[in-house]
Amino acid sequence: AQSVAQPEDQVNVAEGNPLTVKCTYSVSGNPYLFWYVQYPNRGLQFLLKYITGDNLVKGSYGFEAEFNKSQTSFHLKKPSALVSDSALYFCAVSAISGGYNKLIFGAGTRLAVHP
Amino acid sequence: KAGVTQTPRYLIKTRGQQVTLSCSPISGHRSVSWYQQTPGQGLQFLFEYFSETQRNKGNFPGRFSGRQFSNSRSEMNVSTLELGDSALYLCASSWTSDGADTQYFGPGTRLTVL
Numbered sequence: 001a002q003s004v005a006q007p008e009d010q011v012n013v014a015e016g017n018p019l020t021v022k023c024t025y026s027v028s029g030n031p032y033l034f035w036y037v038q039y040p041n042r043g044l045q046f047l048l049k050y051i052t053g054d055n056l057v058k059g060s061y062g063f064e065a066e067f068n069k070s071q072t073s074f075h076l077k078k079p080s081a082l083v084s085d086s087a088l089y090f091c092a093v094s095a096i097s098g099g100y101n102k103l104i105f106g107a108g109t110r111l112a113v114h115p
Numbered sequence: 116k117a118g119v120t121q122t123p124r125y126l127i128k129t130r131g132q133q134v135t136l137s138c139s140p141i142s143g144h145r146s147v148s149w150y151q152q153t154p155g156q157g158l159q160f161l162f163e164y165f166s167e168t169q170r171n172k173g174n175f176p177g178r179f180s181g182r183q184f185s186n187s188r189s190e191m192n193v194s195t196l197e198l199g200d201s202a203l204y205l206c207a208s209s210w211t212s213d214g215a216d217t218q219y220f221g222p223g224t225r226l227t228v229l
Binding site for chain 1: 119121146148150157158159160163165170171173205207209211212213214215216217218219220221222223
């Protein structure tokens with residue numbers, strides 16, 4: 001069965017410092033991996049995805065993620081955190097069953113960036 | 116281009132009632148997926164529609180149903196509401212039903228069952 005784990009419920013970072021939000025996955029075959037962000041009372045906003053190719057993926061708002069096949073990880077990173085980055089972050093894997101659209105999400109990690 | 120829209124944004128119902136939620140996808144998108152978000156269970160896949168056909172369904176009881184119209188707009192229906200159905204219901208659309216395609220989410224409908 002395909003699954004996603006986000007081992008940290010919350011990550012605390014000082015503004016200006018680099019941030020990392022961790023994600024590991026378990027899939028059969030090649031994974032399609034996604035990061036979304038959710039602000040209070042809002043839907044999910046797409047940040048970036050890995051389908052194939054370069055292991056370092058760049059996305060919106062200065063975020064990037066590194067795909068590591070041997071460690072089955074897809075950690076989200078940003079070189080310099082902003083207070084406005086404080087939100088709930090979700091890692092997801094696309095369930096490749098007949099090519100249908102079905103995202104399996106991790107539990108989410110709350111990022112708190114302190115001034 | 117307008118994003119995914121969902122109506123209504125908020126709903127309050129009582130146990131035993133039924134409810135219909137609506138989703139309008141991004142123009143040109145033919146796939147619509149529905150997810151339920153709760154504090155306890157997180158984000159869970161409900162079902163996906165593509166070209167008016169249900170392509171995939173999650174592990175939810177038959178009280179949860181949906182449909183898609185020829186203009187790709189979608190509705191989901193929950194009958195005989197239970198307290199546990201209180202959740203944020205999110206709709207997402209994408210161009211195709213390919214798992215590599217990005218799903219874009221609407222703002223959600225917050226359903227409260229009393």
